[in-house]
Amino acid sequence: MIKALAKGLALTFKTLFRPRITLRYPEERKVMYERWRGLPYLVQAEDGREACVGCGICERICPAQAIKVTMGKREDNTRYPETFHLDIGRCIFCGFCAESCPQDAIRMGHAYELATNDKDKLVISKEYLLKRPE
Numbered sequence: 550m551i552k553a554l555a556k557g558l559a560l561t562f563k564t565l566f567r568p569r570i571t572l573r574y575p576e577e578r579k580v581m582y583e584r585w586r587g588l589p590y591l592v593q594a595e596d597g598r599e600a601c602v603g604c605g606i607c608e609r610i611c612p613a614q615a616i617k618v619t620m621g622k623r624e625d626n627t628r629y630p631e632t633f634h635l636d637i638g639r640c641i642f643c644g645f646c647a648e649s650c651p652q653d654a655i656r657m658g659h660a661y662e663l664a665t666n667d668k669d670k671l672v673i674s675k676e677y678l679l680k681r682p683e
């Protein structure tokens with residue numbers, strides 16, 4: 550019994566002076582690795598428009614059917630996503646959409662605090678995705 554107690558205390562003291570690996574969340578947040586996959590986001594081109602052309606490849610490749618996109622045409626005949634919705638309740642953060650996009654218009658971001666009690670908020674719009682949520 551005393552031997553077991555001493556062993557336990559020795560382990561406690563050994564651990565006491567090790568560097569802390571936990572964080573005081575939410576005040577402290579972990580910096581994610583560059584290639585870590587969080588919420589996808591849409592890229593803005595240099596002219597401020599969407600880099601996405603609304604082709605729908607990401608919608609077709611998404612294994613979770615989380616993306617819905619409709620293509621529109623601007624007055625100058627260029628294509629853009631008239632609507633682009635991402636259902637984060639379905640997304641499995643696989644990154645297939647980002648890998649398959651011919652325009653490099655959708656990328657995997659680092660946002661991970663996505664919980665909500667309101668299921669309507671799980672479907673997010675193009676405008677939100679273009680802001681690159683963190």
Ligand code: SF4
Pocket residue numbers: 600601602603604605606607608618630649650651652653654655
């Ligand atoms: S994000 Fe890429 S793949 Fe998806 S609709 Fe836009 S251009 Fe096509």
Ligand code: SF4
Pocket residue numbers: 589610611612613614615616635639640641642643644645646647
């Ligand atoms: S990360 Fe995967 S599951 Fe999420 S939208 Fe892209 S393809 Fe679909």
